[in-house]
Amino acid sequence: MRILVVEDDDDVRFAVAATLRGAALAVDVAADLPAADQALRVTTYDCVVFDRMLPSGDAAAYVRRMRQEGRAVPVLFRTARDSVADRIEGLTAGGDDYLVKPFALAELLARVRTLCRRTAIARPPVVRCAGLEIVAARRTVRRDGVLLTLTAQEFAVLETLAARAGAAAHRAELIRRCWDVPTEPTSNVVDVVVSQLRRKLGDPPLIHSVRGVGYRLQPPA
Template sequence: MRVLVIEDNDDLRFAVAAALRGDGLAVDEVADLPAADEALFVTAYDCAVFDRMLPSGDALHYVADLRRAGRTVPVLFLTSRDRVADRVDGFAAGGDDYLIKPFAVPELIARVRNLCRRAGTLTPPVHRIADVEIDTARRQVRRDGVLLLLTAKEFAVLEILAARADQAVSRAELIEKCWDEMAEPGSNVVDVLIAQLRRKLGDPPLIDTVRGVGYRLVTGSDG
């Protein structure tokens, strides 16, 4: 899943992005609203995390404009403004969640993932493909009851394939959803990761290569 973090404090932005990446999310970072506007124009994000008060303006007004324009990206306001009236204003402007600084990192991750689920990209919470169980809440994968040790990135790719089981998912889409803007779309990062994932999933193989397109996770009914 891909998340945009908008925060002008460099240290906090880095910490938030690192925490989300550590949980397997792809994260792009910007420091102001003009950069956020550009990022949201070119990329379909599953969630955007906005510091509310930025040097370039109050993100509340920016999000309200997004909603008036019909933009539906889920938004989490991350702010030190802790009055009830502030939280009400955030929701009224179109925010989907509101987290007060200082915050606990596990709570931030849980809230971001919840917003990604609202976007329709992580449901159902447990995927069962053949003898593989993919638990998106616990971030665990089992095959024939045996727990598999996947990296965060491997889990992220498998999660996308499972959500689209028996459908071809392009390399470009996997890059878009599972890697941030630092990834090189022309590189072989997807192919290398798929090879690793196939080894860990074992036999019989579940991931097919769709020539000229990308990959698909087969349910077993036709593979």
Template structure:
């Protein structure tokens, strides 16, 4: 899942993305409404975390404008503006959640993950395919009941494949949804991650290479 963090405070612009990446999220960062607008037109996100007060205006007004156009990406306002009026205004302008600074990192992660799941309408919190179980809330993966140790990126890739079982997923789709804007699409990061994921999942093989198309999750057992 991919998240956009819109924050102009230098420390938070580093700390918030770092915290979210520990939860297997791909995170892009923008420091202004204008930069966020550009990113939102170019990329697809599961959630956006907006600071309310940005150098070029109140992000709630931007969200309100986009909502009127039919924009439906979940939004969390992360802000020091803590009056009841501010919170109500945030929701009235199209925010889905509102978290006051200072905040607990664990709570931020939980709220963002909840909004990301909301973006995937109807997606259950626990995904299952064959003998693999992926718990999006606990960030745990088990195969045949055995807990596996996956990196955040391996977890993200497996989750993306598990919500699309039996369907070929291109390397481009994986880059766009599991990596942030700093990923080099020409690099073999997807293939390397898939190789490590296959090794940790062990046999029988579930991730199949589809010639010219990418990868798919399948129980056929004929991986390439």
């Protein structure tokens, strides 16, 4: 899942992005509305987290225009404006959720995950495949009962492959959903992570190459 964080304060932007990345979410950042607009027009996001009051303007007005253009990406506003009228204004403008400062980063993460379910590929709570068990909510992976230690990147790739139920995932899709920074689809970053996953998952192999496409997760023949 890919998230856009729009925040002008460097420290807050770093903290929010770090929290989301720590939960295996791919994150892009923007410091103002023009940068956010550019990112939204070239990249598909599962959720956008806006600081409502930015030096470049009120994000609620921007979201209202975005909705008028037919763009439906889920939006979470973060703001110090905590009156009932302010919350109603933000939701009426097209926001899907409204988090008042100060807030716990854990709560922000929970709210972002909830919004992402609207655009994410449906994922079963537990995936089992030839001794492999993936529990998405706990972010745990076991093979033949043994708990495996995966990096956030490895887990994100494995979870995306598991959601395909045997269908292939294109390299470009894996990059879009699992990498924080712009990466060329021709890069070998996906191959490197898949190689690490294969080593950790052990035999018999579960991740199979699909020539000219990418990879799929399926039981051995």
